[in-house]
Amino acid sequence: MKKIIIIKYGELNTKKANIGLFLKTLKNNIARVIDDDSIVIKYDKGRMYVDCKENDEEEILTKIKNVFGIHELTMGYELETNDFELVKEAVKALVSNIKGQTFKVETKRSDKNYFLTSLEISQKLGAIILKENSNLQVDVKNPESVVHIEIRRTNAYIYLETQLGLGGYPVGVMGKGLLMLSGGIDSPVAGFLAMKRGVKIAAIYFDSPPHTSIEAKNKVLKLASILSSYQGNIKVFVVPFTKLQETIYKEVPSEYMITIMRRMMYRISQKVAQKNNCKIIINGESIGQVASQTLDSMNVINEVVTMPVIRPVACFDKLEIIDLAKKINTYETSILPYEDCCTIFVPEHPVIYPKQEKCLEYEQKFAYEDLIEEAVANVKVINPNEKKDEFKKYL
Numbered sequence: 001m002k003k004i005i006i007i008k009y010g011e012l013n014t015k016k017a018n019i020g021l022f023l024k025t026l027k028n029n030i031a032r033v034i035d036d037d038s039i040v041i042k043y044d045k046g047r048m049y050v051d052c053k054e055n056d057e058e059e060i061l062t063k064i065k066n067v068f069g070i071h072e073l074t075m076g077y078e079l080e081t082n083d084f085e086l087v088k089e090a091v092k093a094l095v096s097n098i099k100g101q102t103f104k105v106e107t108k109r110s111d112k113n114y115f116l117t118s119l120e121i122s123q124k125l126g127a128i129i130l131k132e133n134s135n136l137q138v139d140v141k142n143p144e145s146v147v148h149i150e151i152r153r154t155n156a157y158i159y160l161e162t163q164l165g166l167g168g169y170p171v172g173v174m175g176k177g178l179l180m181l182s183g184g185i186d187s188p189v190a191g192f193l194a195m196k197r198g199v200k201i202a203a204i205y206f207d208s209p210p211h212t213s214i215e216a217k218n219k220v221l222k223l224a225s226i227l228s229s230y231q232g233n234i235k236v237f238v239v240p241f242t243k244l245q246e247t248i249y250k251e252v253p254s255e256y257m258i259t260i261m262r263r264m265m266y267r268i269s270q271k272v273a274q275k276n277n278c279k280i281i282i283n284g285e286s287i288g289q290v291a292s293q294t295l296d297s298m299n300v301i302n303e304v305v306t307m308p309v310i311r312p313v314a315c316f317d318k319l320e321i322i323d324l325a326k327k328i329n330t331y332e333t334s335i336l337p338y339e340d341c342c343t344i345f346v347p348e349h350p351v352i353y354p355k356q357e358k359c360l361e362y363e364q365k366f367a368y369e370d371l372i373e374e375a376v377a378n379v380k381v382i383n384p385n386e387k388k389d390e391f392k393k394y395l
């Protein structure tokens, strides 16, 4: 009798051509969070099984819950025969994990020659559960817990009702993307949603010391570190942005400052993305949230890059974004009060309907290409998980 975690894939099942890659990636991603080579993970087309051995299955389950590509998961037992005595033993071992007061047993029997029918199996095992725990009651219509029994030709599975996983695709199957990560609420959520679609992310942060503080940068590193629990390490490219920003402040009329600054950010993001094999840019823009996120602004800003810019929260309300930020654990960090480079240079009346001609006219006033080259050449790569101790002290 083996204590196992059973994983169901859901949406993965529909991706016939890629299924091999999907499952291999999912298996690797699960192995990474468990981080214990002695634990065996095996799979077939419908399910993955994690052999918990003597380890704490609740702890393993908690870790696996953060892995994308899992539709449902649960803990249970695998038997190498379908011997009914052993099935009974497994059921007894599961009784203490039954949640709530009421339960039912549901049996699937693919071995049609088995000496008991599905109904008989359910009845006999239900009686055993009642004997083991007299506080429980059977409720076949609306039970709080379901004990699943699967009798196959050569083996059997006994497990409790499944809980929902995060869904989506295993991180990495869709290649890499570059997330523009500010310290705000929106961009970490955008990153989470991109990872959910199987995109492995790296992050880019525009740093403008001394106008932005070391705390603001460390907050971004902390956010990257929180997000890394969903995919493993996230590299952060820190772009020295001060010179460009100061030049914009000097050369560009105040109402266009943000528009031009964002065009510079996009240009730099695309260059860093291309250098690092990222195929898309991801950011936390949301339609209409601020002046630079009107449809006109998006057009004028987007126009400077050719790479797709994915905006996962474009159509979310702020409250929906906040809700998700809380669920994924980034909210408390995002609301810490450190300014980002946009808030320092915020003009009183940013343009809401910017014109491309105006942008080109203002950009001609300074050698922005050189400044961009210089910024890209001086990008620093930080692995926040290695530097954890360094930024912890700021937060």
Ligand code: ATP
Pocket: 179, 180, 181, 182, 183, 184, 185, 186, 187, 188, 204, 205, 206, 207, 282, 283, 284, 285, 289, 290, 292, 340, 341, 342
């Ligand atoms: P957020 O809550 O994510 O900070 P926001 O509502 O403050 O977003 P903006 O400041 O206009 O909106 O930024 C829009 C998006 O641009 C951000 O979600 C982020 O993806 C990107 N961005 C903004 N500032 C930076 C920065 N300093 N470094 C990296 N990306 C940034």
Ligand code: MG
Pocket: 182, 183, 184, 340, 342
């Ligand atoms: Mg912001």
